[in-house]
Each structure stands twice: as C-alpha cells, then as structure tokens.
Amino acid sequence: MTPGARLQAAAEILDRIAAGAAAEQALLGWSRTSRFAGSKDRAAVRDHVFDALRRWRSSAAVGGAETGRARILGLLRQAGTDPDTLFDGAGHAPAPLTEAERDAGAMPDGAAALDLPDWLLPVLETSLGPRLPEVAEALRHRAPxxxxxxxxxxxxxxxxxxxxxxxxxxxxxxxxxxxxxxxxxxxxxxxxxxxxxxxxxxQDAASQAVCAALPLTPGARVLDYCAGGGGKALAMAARLRGVIEAHDADPRRMSDLPARADRAGARLRVVSAPMGPYDLVLCDVPCSGSGAWRRSPEGKWRLTPENFAQTLKTQAQILDEAADLLAPSGVLAYVTCSVLTPENADQVAAFQTRHPGWQVEDTRQFLPSDGADGFYYAVMRRGDLG
Missing domain, CATH: 3.30.70.1170 (Sun protein; domain 3)
Incomplete structure (x- = not known):
C-alpha cells in the first residue's frame, strides 16, 4: 500500500467508528477484507486511526468536517504536512482536495482544542488545576x-x-x-x-511504581482483588517471592494469567471466591481510564456522565467488599489509572467516612505529563488497633 492508500483506509475505518463501531472491531473488519495489506500496512493504518482517536475533536475542526477524510486531513495539517502530497487520488489515495476543503480548517478553542469532552472539562479543571493543559497535550500523543x-x-x-x-x-x-x-x-x-x-x-512504568510502593512483607497473604490481565499480580509475585491470589469479577479477564505466571516463574493462585483474612488486598478498580487515554483513546469519547456515575458506585462497593477481607492490621491498597479527583482522593475520603478509623499511610498521583500513564494509589490501614 502507498502512504496515501493507508490514509484512505484509515479514513474509512474512522467513518465506521463514528457510526458506532468499536475501534478494534472496525480495524478487524478492514483487515479481514484487505488481504493485500502487509503487516507494515496494517500497523500504519492502525497508527493513523489511533492518532485520530486521540485528536478526535481537533482533527475534525482543522479538517473542516466530522468525517474520516476530514480527520485525516486535520491530522496532516496539525503535523505540518502538505495534504496535496498525499491527497492526490493515485494508487487508492484520497481524492484531491476540493476548494471547500482548502478553505476549511482552524484550530478550535476550549475543550475541543484540548481534545476533551465538554462535560468532563470542569471535572478535569478541578482535578488538575494549572497542570490540565500539559496533561491534555500528553494524552494527544502516543504513549511510550x-x-x-x-x-x-x-x-x-x-x-x-x-x-x-x-x-x-x-x-x-x-x-x-x-x-x-x-x-x-x-x-x-x-x-x-x-x-x-x-x-x-x-507494563507501564507508573503501574510498576505503584506495585513497588505497596508494603509487601515476607510471608504475607496477598490478594489482587481486581486482577484483570494480572500485570500487578505478577509484579507483586516477583517482589514477594511468594504466592499471590488473584480474583476478578469477570474471570475471563484472567484467562491468560496462568500461562503468563508459568512463563514468569511466578506463584499465582486464581480464586473465584476470596476468603480472608488477608494481610494486603489490592483494589485496582474499574475506572474512567483517563490516565491511560493515549493508549485507549476511544474511552475518552465513550465515557458519559451516566456511566461515570455508575463507575464511582462500583469503586465504592469494591472498597467496602475488600475491607471485609482484611485482617485487623491488614492493608487496603486502592489504585486507579485515573487523573480525576472524584475517582481518587474523593473516593478514599468517602471510604474513610463510611469506615471510621482507617488512615491513609501513603498516596501519590502520577500524571501522563510525567512520562508514563496517569495512576493514583492510596495505601490505607485501620488506625484504631489499640
């Protein structure tokens, strides 16, 4: 495929995403009907699609329309690339620009310039303050x-x-x-x-830093309560050199974990119904994913006030459940890949209100502009042990 043909393929995939298809589904559908595309072609098309997803609003504004073609045009303009060198109709490339397309396009302002949803901008302003522009800019680029x-x-x-x-x-x-x-x-x-x-x-560097901060002691009984793919469980197993128990509300997320543990030489035990008491329970809870939107940019646009509110309820429920699994002197570690205060410090404060006596021993917010993904953690322990 020529560079222009790759852009045309990406534009068509973006139209399918705009119509409601999931990004991975749209990419898979294209690859199945494009047997001529080699591995480098597929990688390049995927990169174009995800670049546009990261800049969904600004690319449309600069390109002059909310179509896949316009978004690709907007990306080229933002990169300082002359569109005429690729929009020439040759070799399945996009057709040459129309006069209207030549006249269209200007960088927007407000949430659109930051490539953020309008409804979420006040939450991010409150959460990040003066660091919002740098975080938003980091989320517009590919992750390391x-x-x-x-x-x-x-x-x-x-x-x-x-x-x-x-x-x-x-x-x-x-x-x-x-x-x-x-x-x-x-x-x-x-x-x-x-x-x-x-x-x-x-594994992301900030995720590794979270695991390194957990107070693991030899012989401790440890549970990863929301294990997912198991990256943090494997990291804890490497530190502890002992058994880590892994659980997830959807066991299918852990389907690859036993094989990964065998490959790593880690001692993991998958449990469907955790039975305490544990010395440490890690709750890497479902969240907005806002700290990792450059890896999963589609989540930025799929998030709504309604499902965000439901996510907050789920996080609180998980914390309450996990607290009941701990030994009297056990540690509750709360983790999100979010930069939003309602999911982070506010969630911890609400837990302390519901469960008096729990004290925060350690906490930290990592931001994407610091070089890795955005993560938050709080390590809590009961403070009324006598």
Whole structure:
C-alpha cells in the first residue's frame, strides 16, 4: 500500500467508528477484507486511526468536517504536512482536495482544542488545576512502550542485553527500578526471546511504581482483588517471592494469567471466591481510564456522565467488599489509572467516612505529563488497633 492508500483506509475505518463501531472491531473488519495489506500496512493504518482517536475533536475542526477524510486531513495539517502530497487520488489515495476543503480548517478553542469532552472539562479543571493543559497535550500523543524486568529471572542490565540481541533498544526509567522504556524496536517485543522466556513483561512504568510502593512483607497473604490481565499480580509475585491470589469479577479477564505466571516463574493462585483474612488486598478498580487515554483513546469519547456515575458506585462497593477481607492490621491498597479527583482522593475520603478509623499511610498521583500513564494509589490501614 502507498502512504496515501493507508490514509484512505484509515479514513474509512474512522467513518465506521463514528457510526458506532468499536475501534478494534472496525480495524478487524478492514483487515479481514484487505488481504493485500502487509503487516507494515496494517500497523500504519492502525497508527493513523489511533492518532485520530486521540485528536478526535481537533482533527475534525482543522479538517473542516466530522468525517474520516476530514480527520485525516486535520491530522496532516496539525503535523505540518502538505495534504496535496498525499491527497492526490493515485494508487487508492484520497481524492484531491476540493476548494471547500482548502478553505476549511482552524484550530478550535476550549475543550475541543484540548481534545476533551465538554462535560468532563470542569471535572478535569478541578482535578488538575494549572497542570490540565500539559496533561491534555500528553494524552494527544502516543504513549511510550514500557517493560517490567522480572527480577526473579534476571537483572535490568541482563534484560537490556537480551532485548538488544533482538534489535530492541531500551533505557531505564526513573519511576521504577524494574522499568525499561523501549526506544527502538517496540513492535519486536512480543517475538523476542526475553519476552517469550518471561524475563520482561509489558507494563507501564507508573503501574510498576505503584506495585513497588505497596508494603509487601515476607510471608504475607496477598490478594489482587481486581486482577484483570494480572500485570500487578505478577509484579507483586516477583517482589514477594511468594504466592499471590488473584480474583476478578469477570474471570475471563484472567484467562491468560496462568500461562503468563508459568512463563514468569511466578506463584499465582486464581480464586473465584476470596476468603480472608488477608494481610494486603489490592483494589485496582474499574475506572474512567483517563490516565491511560493515549493508549485507549476511544474511552475518552465513550465515557458519559451516566456511566461515570455508575463507575464511582462500583469503586465504592469494591472498597467496602475488600475491607471485609482484611485482617485487623491488614492493608487496603486502592489504585486507579485515573487523573480525576472524584475517582481518587474523593473516593478514599468517602471510604474513610463510611469506615471510621482507617488512615491513609501513603498516596501519590502520577500524571501522563510525567512520562508514563496517569495512576493514583492510596495505601490505607485501620488506625484504631489499640
């Protein structure tokens, strides 16, 4: 495929997404009917689609319409690329620009300029204050690729050397002593020997920093209550060198976890009905995902006031359930990949109101503009133990 043909394919996929199709569904549908497209073509089309999703509003404004074609045009203009070099109709490329398209396009202001939903802007302004512009700008760009070094199998330097043999260049990241940022060869990671043998796992650097901050002690009984894919459970297992129990309300999310644990040499036990008491319960709760919108930009536009309100109720319910699973001196760790105060500090304060005596021992907010994803954690313990 020519570069122009890739843009045309992305524009058509964006129209399907605008009509209501999920991004992954739309991409899969295109790939199934485009057998001529090679792996590089598919990767390039995917990148164009996700770039447009990150800049859904501003690309439409600059392109002059809310169509896939206009959004691709808007992206080119924002990048300083002359659209006439690609919109020429040659080799399945987009048709040449019309006179109306040449005259259209200006960068918007307000929430549209930040590529944010209007209804969410006041929440973000309250949550982030003067840091909102830098966070919003970070969310308009692709996220770095991070790896966690499995310290049960090797040191960070050894992992770097192993990855380099497969053409993957990395650099240490300051957020966690297990974190590597991939600087070259990211698409080779899944086929690398270091990944296949469990020496490294894909995990955001801020997520690793959260796991490193948890007060794990030898012999502790630990539960990952909302395990999902299990990245944090694996990271805790590497630290604890003991058994981590993993649970999720939807067990299907953990379907790959046993195989990943075997590959990593981690001791994990999947449990359908956790039975306390536990020394530490980690609640990495369902959330808006606002701290990771550059990885999953579709979530930014699918979030509504109604499902956000329901998410807040679910978070509170999970905290209440998890507290009942803890030993009297146990630790409750609350985690989100969100930058929104209602999901973070406000949720913790509401829990303390419902459960007097719980004290926050440690808390931190990571922001996307700091280099990794946006994460929040609060470590709580009962303070009335006598």
């Amino acid at each position: 690729v991070f790896l966690r070094v499995n310290t049960m199998l090797g040191r960070r330097e050894a992992a770097q050397a192993a990855l380099a043999l497969d053409g993957i260049e990395t650099s240490p990241h300051p957020l966690a002593d297990t974190a590597l940022e991939v600087t070259s060869g990211a698409r080779r990671v899944a086929q690398s020997r270091a990944y296949a043998e469990g020496l490294v796992e894909l």
